[in-house]
Amino acid sequence: MIRVAVTGAKGRMGSTVVQAVTDASDMEVVALFDAGDEITPQSVNGAQVAVDFSIPSVTESNVHALLDAGVDVVVGTTGWTEESYARVREHAEAAGRAVLIAPNFAMGAVLAMKFAAMAAPYFESAEVIEMHHPAKVDAPSGTAVATARGIAKARAEAGLGEMPDATETDELGSRGGRVDGIPVHAVRMRGLTASEEILLGNVGEQLVIRTDSFDRVSFMPGVLLGVRRVIGRTGLTIGLDQVMGL
Numbered sequence: 383m384i385r386v387a388v389t390g391a392k393g394r395m396g397s398t399v400v401q402a403v404t405d406a407s408d409m410e411v412v413a414l415f416d417a418g419d420e421i422t423p424q425s426v427n428g429a430q431v432a433v434d435f436s437i438p439s440v441t442e443s444n445v446h447a448l449l450d451a452g453v454d455v456v457v458g459t460t461g462w463t464e465e466s467y468a469r470v471r472e473h474a475e476a477a478g479r480a481v482l483i484a485p486n487f488a489m490g491a492v493l494a495m496k497f498a499a500m501a502a503p504y505f506e507s508a509e510v511i512e513m514h515h516p517a518k519v520d521a522p523s524g525t526a527v528a529t530a531r532g533i534a535k536a537r538a539e540a541g542l543g544e545m546p547d548a549t550e551t552d553e554l555g556s557r558g559g560r561v562d563g564i565p566v567h568a569v570r571m572r573g574l575t576a577s578e579e580i581l582l583g584n585v586g587e588q589l590v591i592r593t594d595s596f597d598r599v600s601f602m603p604g605v606l607l608g609v610r611r612v613i614g615r616t617g618l619t620i621g622l623d624q625v626m627g628l
């Protein structure tokens with residue numbers, strides 16, 4: 383049995399993870415953490431892997447505390463930067479432990495990011511629209527940032543230049559934010575859970591890649607896969623695709 387701790391255990395995602403781990407035949411929940419609970423070598427209660435779905439402002443410090451407690455970590459919380467990745471990579475390597483950080487654990491979203499990067503070199507224009515429930519505290523979504531970065535990297539490697547855009551005035555920021563030059567638009571709407579549309583355009587054609595999570599159970603197969611695959615690794619892995627052989 384894999385002994386699992388969950389941080390952010392009372393949250394929307396954390397409580398769904400607790401149920402999924404409880405239902406998995408090869409795992410058991412051994413520790414739960416929420417705001418105010420201290421993560422120590424004692425309080426992790428022998429956990430081998432922790433799953434963090436907390437909040438962007440605390441996720442990095444949770445990961446450092448979990449590594450200090452001798453636990454590998456699977457992270458779904460957003461808000462990571464190149465600098466925080468670097469600090470965690472260094473800590474995990476020094477500790478001989480593993481951290482897997484994934485902006486999205488839903489299979490559809492993981493594949494949509496992959497397909498977008500594959501398609502990007504063949505289209506003049508690319509924009510990302512992410513759509514989420516109104517209780518989400520961060521924008522743009524971690525998934526949209528990762529999608530845009532993947533598109534930008536693929537465009538750069540293919541030698542593509544600036545996208546066509548004649549906009550001269552945009553006082554309201556209507557053209558969206560830019561992630562590595564790719565426009566990203568965020569919608570917050572009652573009724574939604576998590577959706578993303580990637581629009582790619584050429585003269586006379588458009589490709590739309592869309593992924594929808596209608597329920598948080600959609601993230602659970604990926605989270606459980608991450609728990610199983612993080613064991614035995616060392617250092618930092620970014621993206622579920624990296625442990626899926628994609």
Ligand SMILES: NC(=O)C1=CN([C@@H]2O[C@H](COP(=O)(O)OP(=O)(O)OC[C@H]3O[C@@H](n4cnc5c(N)ncnc54)[C@H](OP(=O)(O)O)[C@@H]3O)[C@@H](O)[C@H]2O)C=CC1
Nearest residue numbers: 390392393394395416417436440458459460484485486487
């Ligand atoms: N990678 C993926 O596939 C997915 C990622 N996410 C991301 O996961 C994160 C959580 O989302 P969601 O579950 O909707 O958010 P919630 O706000 O529902 O849950 C966050 C939980 O973390 C708790 N918390 C606050 N501080 C701490 C702390 N120091 N240590 C441990 N727990 C703490 C909160 O407690 P309190 O309310 O008392 O402050 C709350 O219970 C977000 O960043 C979201 O973007 C979401 C879905 C999928």
Ligand SMILES: O=C(O)C1=N[C@H](C(=O)O)C[C@H](O)C1
Nearest residue numbers: 460485486518523524525576
């Ligand atoms: O807050 C959410 O709900 C989600 N957050 C992640 C993100 O920011 O990409 C993953 C998914 O979109 C749901």
